[in-house]
Amino acid sequence: MADDDRITGLPESVLVLILSFLPVHDAIKTEILSKRWQFLWTYLPSLRFSQDHATNEGFVAFVDKTLPLFNCSKLEKFGVDFDYQSRFAPNVNSWVRFAAGKGVEELCLDFYSVAAGFVSHELPQVLYTNASFRSLDFSLCRVTPKGNVAWNSLKKLSIGYVKLSNGVMEKILAGSPVLEVLELLEISAPYLQSLEISCCIPRNCQLRDISSLVDATLDCDGSDDNNERIQDTLRGLVESLVHVKRLSLGAQATKVGA
Numbered sequence: 091m092a093d094d095d096r097i098t099g100l101p102e103s104v105l106v107l108i109l110s111f112l113p114v115h116d117a118i119k120t121e122i123l124s125k126r127w128q129f130l131w132t133y134l135p136s137l138r139f140s141q142d143h144a145t146n147e148g149f150v151a152f153v154d155k156t157l158p159l160f161n162c163s164k165l166e167k168f169g170v171d172f173d174y175q176s177r178f179a180p181n182v183n184s185w186v187r188f189a190a191g192k193g194v195e196e197l198c199l200d201f202y203s204v205a206a207g208f209v210s211h212e213l214p215q216v217l218y219t220n221a222s223f224r225s226l227d228f229s230l231c232r233v234t235p236k237g238n239v240a241w242n243s244l245k246k247l248s249i250g251y252v253k254l255s256n257g258v259m260e261k262i263l264a265g266s267p268v269l270e271v272l273e274l275l276e277i278s279a280p281y282l283q284s285l286e287i288s289c290c291i292p293r294n295c296q297l298r299d300i301s302s303l304v305d306a307t308l309d310c311d312g313s314d315d316n317n318e319r320i321q322d323t324l325r326g327l328v329e330s331l332v333h334v335k336r337l338s339l340g341a342q343a344t345k346v347g348a
Contacts, residue, residue, distance in 0.1 A: 102126075106133050114139055114156065132161040137189075138198075141172035150181050157188050165189055169198035174211055174230055183214045193222045195243075201230035210252065218265075233258055239265025248273035279303075287327070295323055297330040306331045309340030321346055 097105070109117040109131055117131040137160070141149040149172050168189035170182070182199070189197055197217075203209045212232040217223075221242045229250040235258065241247075244266045250273075263269070274295040279285075282300055286307040308327060325346045331337055 102130060105130055106135070110134050110136050115152070118156070129161070132159055134160070135162060135165060136167035137165065138167070138169040139171065146173055146175060146178070150178050153185060154181060157185060162192065165192035165194040167196040167198075168192075168194045169200065171198075171200040173204050174201035174209060175203070175205065176209055176211075179211060182211055186214055187216060190216060190220050190222075195222055196225040197223060198227040199229065199231060200227065203230060228252065233262070235261050241266045242268070244269055246271040250274075296326060300330065303331070303334050305336045306334045307338040308343040309338070
């Protein structure tokens with residue numbers, strides 16, 4: 091039997107699994123192979139859209155056109171990686187609502203901006219009460235829950251290049267009772283006046299703009315002293331807080347800051 095016949099003879103569930111390892115635009119191209127392949131890509135359980143070399147307008151139009159064609163009832167993963175501009179906010183909100191409506195468990199919004207200035211996307215409020223999330227990854231987003239956060243199944247949270255206001259982290263942690271991994275990549279909080287980081291060190295955390303901070307506690311004793319990455323992160327945090335009027339350091343933070 092020829093190799094192509096062996097592949098065609100596989101169950102459709104296996105073929106969809108194979109397609110899930112391809113970029114979305116490549117998976118779509120398989121629809122021309124035969125009638126059997128025509129709609130297989132519409133049942134992909136994981137979707138990751140990357141802009142690559144497409145124009146902003148072309149990429150956004152592609153995602154807008156593609157999402158309504160999907161027939162899967164449940165999404166495991168959904169991700170978008172592109173050059174974000176504020177004029178695309180309605181499109182992004184539509185994509186996020188689509189993923190949330192499919193019960194997505196892993197959501198990744200990996201935005202960047204080649205334009206000058208800090209352009210970020212405000213996450214829609216519907217996300218903060220979605221209990222199906224197990225992993226969330228936000229970059230260049232504004233995290234501003236107006237009510238309580240209800241991420242009851244969330245195990246991993248990664249937040250990068252965001253602006254946080256007072257009380258946001260408290261809401262997030264209070265609403266994420268089973269959270270195991272917290273990554274804070276680069277945080278801008280120009281109006282934050284009080285900060286406490288205790289128990290565990292957020293992975294790769296950097297404090298970008300904390301000019302209003304007057305009271306800080308960094309008590310992360312119990313972390314792995316031999317983990318070089320953790321020590322580098324902790325050292326960077328201590329250096330970012332030297333200007334704070336009232337600074338309290340735990341034993342480990344005092345050690346790396348010496």
